[in-house]
Amino acid sequence: MRIQCVINGQPVERDIDADMRLLDFIRETLHLTGTKEGCGEGECGACTVLMNGKAVHSCLVLAMQAANANIITVEGLSDGHALHPIQQAYVETGAVQCGFCTPGFIMATYALLQDTPDPSEEEILAGLEGNLCRCTGYAKILDAVKLAAERLRASE
Amino acid sequence: MRYQRVVNEKELLESLAEPGATILCGGTDVMIKMRAGMMQPSALIDVSQLDSMQGIRLDESTLIIGAATTESDIHKSPLVREHVPLLSTVLAKLGSVQIRNRGSLGGNLVNASPAADGAIPLLLFDTEIELVSAKGIRWIKLEDFFTGPGRTVLAHGEFVRSLRLAIPNAGYGSFYHKVGRRNALTIAIASLGMLLWIEEHVIREIRMAVGSVAPTARRLRAIENQLTGRLLNDATLDAARQLITDAISPISDVRASASYRKNVIGDLLVRALGASLH
């Protein structure tokens, strides 16, 4: 089937199978491998991308459901020179260990801060409840989100 | 497999006539079932962007919610928060942000899990659902909709267009609690919701619904009737615990044993009533 959509600001058009997941479309068809597959069942959040401004698990969305949609993956955050403030905050606070979960956390953080620029700790936890990390124990991820929120607010 | 995004209900009815065709909305149940081989549709008919299944509106003393409206939109809706706040509270605990951004109540109900979280508040608000087929429209009480785990009265070729919730009279207390092993993404081991009207320490009206302790999410009408008119005191709490453990028939599974579930549901009921007593 023919799919047209916008990924990271670029219009794309491809022929794909009807049963292809959005995750495979992003990784295999478009070779944007920042988005990860952990569980494939909506539990871990490693595959999180933004679809029309909302965080979704790309392992649970059919690629064809994203036809005409606007998709942002982790590759779409940085301008190619400097890291995005959210990425920078994750690096600085030591919230990245093996890094497998990081793109998903960063996209969930991006969605959270877009709706809630000054989140309480409770709101951060709720915003990240769809993402799992086996390495960091979450405290540093919380620090990263707070730091990113502060810097994004300051830059406005 | 074929994929089709329908743009109106006429197209939907035509597509659903195909024997192996299945509706796809947010896909948070369908994608999991297809992956597990539990579902092999010949066509997925996507209703997630169908206008007639979207939105939330007030209609006299009822609230009408489109079957494909996302759980995030329902959770945030000012109309829902004003008129049926318990629904918003319960949806905040369904899955995770990513799940709620895709999932719908139409999908939650038709999937008919005994643990479906959306069903509990909807049962308490005397919800009726609008079923549409080539033959026309029928309204079914949610209580009569589920027929077993994963089974409903929905016929082949039929779809859910909307849900109609009756806004209850003011002055009630509400309660919802689900017990599971982890907060987000928890499949409930047992859940209980309640609306309670108390006047001069007497139970004027009470509504209760439970999940995960019977083949379907359900109201407990018989117990509601037995508790109505009683003085809310410790003796009533004890009686209520006995009534509920006698009334339910939970199963043992990998998540919890039947007797554990009975204990948990008894505790939840006592907590819910006790919150108004103490």
Ligand SMILES: Cc1cc2nc3c(=O)[nH]c(=O)nc-3n(C[C@H](O)[C@H](O)[C@H](O)COP(=O)(O)OP(=O)(O)OC[C@H]3O[C@@H](n4cnc5c(N)ncnc54)[C@H](O)[C@@H]3O)c2cc1C
């Ligand atoms: C990680 C994870 C966590 C979850 N956590 C919870 C939870 O905490 N509580 C909970 O209750 N559920 C949970 N779920 C289950 C699921 O998210 C919900 O049941 C959701 O509401 C389903 O909605 P959907 O739109 O995604 O349904 P879909 O998957 O699109 O559809 C589900 C079923 O409904 C049918 N259907 C959908 N819309 C209609 C319609 N309008 N008319 C007729 N048939 C229709 C489909 O054909 C299919 O059989 C979870 C799922 C996942 C993957």
Ligand code: FES
């Ligand atoms: S890979 Fe999608 S949630 Fe784990």
Ligand code: FES
């Ligand atoms: S850093 Fe390894 S899973 Fe999160």
